[in-house]
Amino acid sequence: MAAAALVGARPLVEWLRLEWRPGTPLRTPSDRLAFRPVAGLEELVGLMTRVLDGTLxxxxxxxxxRMPAAEAAAESAAESAAFRRAGYTAFAHSLEMVWP
Incomplete structure (x- = not known):
């Protein structure tokens, strides 16, 4: 990354995707955070719509x-489902650079 910065590149986006895999032990549930499957696509899109507010x-x-948050969330959920059906797995870390 330092070499890229020397020629004027800068980070555009950096993602961390955390996932829970079945069979992985969970911490004792608390009032702060609970893991559970979503009830369905409608609940998933609703959650995704809410977290888009103020996103970086x-x-x-x-x-x-270009579109309302609910539409963006529905599109993202559909893309994620298509990737999972195609056999792609979630990445752990990704960094995309913008070149001058």
């Missing part, structure tokens, strides 16, 4: 400049 994610901000 460059791609999500671009989506929000």
């Amino acid at each position: 994610d460059a791609y999500s901000r671009n989506d929000l400049s």
Whole structure:
């Protein structure tokens, strides 16, 4: 990354995706955080719509400049489902650079 910065590149977006895998032990439930499956697509899109408010994610901000949050969330949920059906797994860390 330092070498890229020397020629004028700068980070555009950096993602961390955390996932729970079945069979992984969970901490004792608390009032602060609970893990459970979503009840369905409607609940998932509702949750995703709420977290888009104030997002710093460059791609999500671009989506929000072109469409309402609920539409962006529904599109993202559909894309994620398609990737899972195709056999892709979640990445752990990704960094995308913008070049001058």
